[in-house]
Amino acid sequence: MDPNQFTIDGLYKAFEEQGYICEKSLVVTVFLALKLGKPLLVEGAPGVGKTEIGKVLSRVFDAQLIRLQCYEGLDENKALYEWNYQKQLLRIQLQKEGFSSDMAERDLFSAEYLLERPLLKTIRSEKPVVLLIDEVDKVEEEFEAFLFELLSDFQVSIPELGTITARQIPMVVLTSNRERDISDGLKRRCVYLFIDYPTVEKEVRILQVKAPEAGERLSREVARAINLIRANEAIGKKPAISESIDWARALVALGAESLSQEAVKHTLNIVLKNKEDIEAIVREVGVKALAAAPKA
Amino acid sequence: MKNNTPDPLLSRLVEFIHSLRRRGIRISVSETMDALNALSQVDFIDQDQVKIALSATLVKNQHDRKVFDKAYNEYFSPPGIGMQGPDQRGEGYADAGSRPEEAGGGPVSAKKESDRDWGKEFLDHARQSVEQNERMSIKPGWTKRQKNQFIETITRMQGDRQSDGTSAPLAKKTGNSLEQWHEEVKKQVEQNGPSGSRPVSSVVKEDLDKTFVSLAPGSGAKSDSESILHEDMKKIAEKDFPRVALLIKKLSRRLATRISRRYLKRRRRGRLDIRRTIRKNISFGGALIDLKFHSKKVQKPRIVLICDVSGSMARYAVFVIQFIFGLSKVVKGIESFVFSEDLERVTPYFRKGEGFVNTMSALVEKSGQWGMGTNLFYSLETFLDKHHRLLSPSVFVLIVSDAQTIQPLKAAASLKEIRGRVKNVIWLNTLPKEAWYQNIEVYEFLKYCTMFECSTLDQLNKVLSSQMLAV
Numbered sequence: 001m002d003p004n005q006f007t008i009d010g011l012y013k014a015f016e017e018q019g020y021i022c023e024k025s026l027v028v029t030v031f032l033a034l035k036l037g038k039p040l041l042v043e044g045a046p047g048v049g050k051t052e053i054g055k056v057l058s059r060v061f062d063a064q065l066i067r068l069q070c071y072e073g074l075d076e077n078k079a080l081y082e083w084n085y086q087k088q089l090l091r092i093q094l095q096k097e098g099f100s101s102d103m104a105e106r107d108l109f110s111a112e113y114l115l116e117r118p119l120l121k122t123i124r125s126e127k128p129v130v131l132l133i134d135e136v137d138k139v140e141e142e143f144e145a146f147l148f149e150l151l152s153d154f155q156v157s158i159p160e161l162g163t164i165t166a167r168q169i170p171m172v173v174l175t176s177n178r179e180r181d182i183s184d185g186l187k188r189r190c191v192y193l194f195i196d197y198p199t200v201e202k203e204v205r206i207l208q209v210k211a212p213e214a215g216e217r218l219s220r221e222v223a224r225a226i227n228l229i230r231a232n233e234a235i236g237k238k239p240a241i242s243e244s245i246d247w248a249r250a251l252v253a254l255g256a257e258s259l260s261q262e263a264v265k266h267t268l269n270i271v272l273k274n275k276e277d278i279e280a281i282v283r284e285v286g287v288k289a290l291a292a293a294p295k296a
Numbered sequence: 297m298k299n300n301t302p303d304p305l306l307s308r309l310v311e312f313i314h315s316l317r318r319r320g321i322r323i324s325v326s327e328t329m330d331a332l333n334a335l336s337q338v339d340f341i342d343q344d345q346v347k348i349a350l351s352a353t354l355v356k357n358q359h360d361r362k363v364f365d366k367a368y369n370e371y372f373s374p375p376g377i378g379m380q381g382p383d384q385r386g387e388g389y390a391d392a393g394s395r396p397e398e399a400g401g402g403p404v405s406a407k408k409e410s411d412r413d414w415g416k417e418f419l420d421h422a423r424q425s426v427e428q429n430e431r432m433s434i435k436p437g438w439t440k441r442q443k444n445q446f447i448e449t450i451t452r453m454q455g456d457r458q459s460d461g462t463s464a465p466l467a468k469k470t471g472n473s474l475e476q477w478h479e480e481v482k483k484q485v486e487q488n489g490p491s492g493s494r495p496v497s498s499v500v501k502e503d504l505d506k507t508f509v510s511l512a513p514g515s516g517a518k519s520d521s522e523s524i525l526h527e528d529m530k531k532i533a534e535k536d537f538p539r540v541a542l543l544i545k546k547l548s549r550r551l552a553t554r555i556s557r558r559y560l561k562r563r564r565r566g567r568l569d570i571r572r573t574i575r576k577n578i579s580f581g582g583a584l585i586d587l588k589f590h591s592k593k594v595q596k597p598r599i600v601l602i603c604d605v606s607g608s609m610a611r612y613a614v615f616v617i618q619f620i621f622g623l624s625k626v627v628k629g630i631e632s633f634v635f636s637e638d639l640e641r642v643t644p645y646f647r648k649g650e651g652f653v654n655t656m657s658a659l660v661e662k663s664g665q666w667g668m669g670t671n672l673f674y675s676l677e678t679f680l681d682k683h684h685r686l687l688s689p690s691v692f693v694l695i696v697s698d699a700q701t702i703q704p705l706k707a708a709a710s711l712k713e714i715r716g717r718v719k720n721v722i723w724l725n726t727l728p729k730e731a732w733y734q735n736i737e738v739y740e741f742l743k744y745c746t747m748f749e750c751s752t753l754d755q756l757n758k759v760l761s762s763q764m765l766a767v
Binding site (some may be wrong): 033036086088 | 348
């Protein structure tokens with residue numbers, strides 16, 4: 001798809017073709033972010049498909065995906081650029097030993113000795129790119145402030161080289177699990193999208209695309225049970241969409257045609273990954289409620 | 297030269313934005329311009345697209361989204377139709393941010409509303425009795441009936457996420473604004489060509505400034521959760537309990553995340569870390585290029601909670617304990633005690649791994665302290681006698697009480713002993729600061745603790761954040 005010419009309907013269709021099942025409202029928001037040339041800030045619980053938006057966009061527009069995985073302690077050196085110290089030292093040694101021609105100090109700080117990290121790579125790319133800044137809520141506020149310049153003007157300043165401006169405006173997707181609030185400054189520069197867990201109907205459609213071998217009946221039963229589990233506040237970690245897909249596949253692998261009580265008992269650990277959550281669901285919802293009603 | 301009359305489309309947009317600001321949503325001028333740009337990119341006849349364009353550019357958190365939806369429906373729904381929920385609008389544009397329960401084809405709910413329909417009279421009676429006991433330092437013990445009532449109140453906390461409370465009437469409707477807006481846009485398109493071809497320029501910014509000036513300043517009304525955050529915990533209505541429970545969960549989780557960080561980012565660098573510097577620079581032939589500095593490691597606080605659960609404090613205690621319960625998921629080894637006439641260790645209840653509601657129900661049911669009178673001295677003596685091993689220089693002792701006790705001077709002496717053996721004693725006093733000094737005893741307590749006014753969730757969050765993260 002041409003990044004300069006696309007419509008909402010075209011984008012919606014392209015998302016579906018890539019196996020990303022979503023509401024049209026989500027596509028309208030993505031469309032607006034792209035058209036306005038603004039970063040898209042996607043918030044939501046873990047496992048609802050935030051990161052996948054970046055991946056799907058790169059496939060839809062045939063653009064390179066550059067991913068910056070955020071974590072506590074991430075700094076400019078790891079996100080933007082670093083000088084290749086080894087290469088610089090080697091060059092100095094060679095010159096000292098007389099193996100190299102004369103060299104000025106500024107040569108040591110030229111593009112040849114620059115190690116590009118994801119952000120700089122994005123800015124300097126000549127082809128369309130999707131920059132995925134994943135789990136931005138994990139970084140410190142100082143790093144967020146550093147992102148301001150990049151996300152508002154799409155340029156970065158390197159003291160030794162000056163200001164580098166993007167050759168084209170990249171598609172930027174930021175994701176956050178809302179572990180902490182993102183600063184107002186960063187939010188202001190983004191178009192905002194919140195993704196919640198899917199409804200039963202939507203999850204059935206996702207299962208039919210991602211695990212077609214499960215069939216409609218089993219997909220519906222799994223989606224219904226997953227929805228019941230997620231509605232319970234007693235559990236610590238709600239199952240992600242990928243876990244419901246795994247559950248459907250596991251049931252198919254066990255030869256289950258329907259979500260029986262027996263099948264629930266044997267496979268609940270595919271969906272819930274800790275003992276307390278399993279016990280809480282068994283106690284508060286019950287295996288019987290999760291299982292499908294037997295066929296009349 | 298630009299005409300001085302503001303763009304009508306812009307005026308409508310700014311009016312709407314102003315109405316959002318009055319509801320407590322923070323919107324900058326640049327976001328207003330984004331909204332205007334976004335409107336030029338969508339199909340204006342499609343109300344859903346208009347709504348998404350405005351929400352994606354103006355509202356940047358999920359809570360504000362609900363306020364926005366309400367305001368949008370108020371502002372743009374044609375007269376006579378009233379508010380339309382997303383499920384009434386048909387398929388195709390199911391709200392991406394809505395809970396599964398709200399969307400069409402909805403999920404299966406584990407509980408029915410009728411299951412939670414419990415006696416209002418009974419509740420009022422219990423509330424009155426709690427309030428009657430408030431000013432007394434010694435209260436009669438709660439009957440089993442009252443305990444059951446209290447457990448029921450706690451149980452409300454796991455209720456439906458969606459509050460059924462009716463909100464205060466919003467600002468008066470502006471009438472069929474979208475219809476007018478459409479008409480104006482049509483006229484503009486006829487005069488100037490399609491809006492999509494006209495970029496938002498600096499002239500628009502002038503327009504914005506003009507329009508902002510022409511509108512009266514907003515009242516700054518706060519949103520629902522905001523008001524709960526600042527409401528006296530004792531006065532929070534039962535219908536709001538599920539929302540409060542979620543809010544506490546969120547607040548405690550945020551604080552827990554901050555506490556769990558291993559290193560603290562500091563403005564100033566610490567001392568040079570010779571060992572790490574040499575190791576890092578071996579690859580550079582020993583030339584010290586990349587310097588490493590000591591960074592201060594965050595000491596996870598150890599907390600001993602001593603919570604007053606006498607008649608006047610029971611309500612507060614539930615909220616505070618819930619907050620600490622949330623923290624206990626990350627900060628290991630929190631020791632919890634409740635006291636009224638004597639002290640009782642309740643940590644084992646929290647280690648069973650059951651949900652908060654079950655834990656609290658078991659606690660209220662089995663504990664002999666809920667709703668009794670207050671004897672802080674006797675309680676602290678019990679603590680020093682049986683649990684003194686818990687005290688160490690890395691421990692924060694958190695006392696939650698209104699400081700209304702018998703034998704205050706003796707209690708202050710016990711407090712002094714505890715203070716000498718821990719990092720700090722933080723006292724959360726649920727009475728307003730002005731009322732503290734009506735009791736001479738408070739002066740004695742103040743000598744040996746840092747006392748904070750703490751009657752709202754916001755105060756609780758702020759005190760814990762500032763004190764637990766203090767290095």
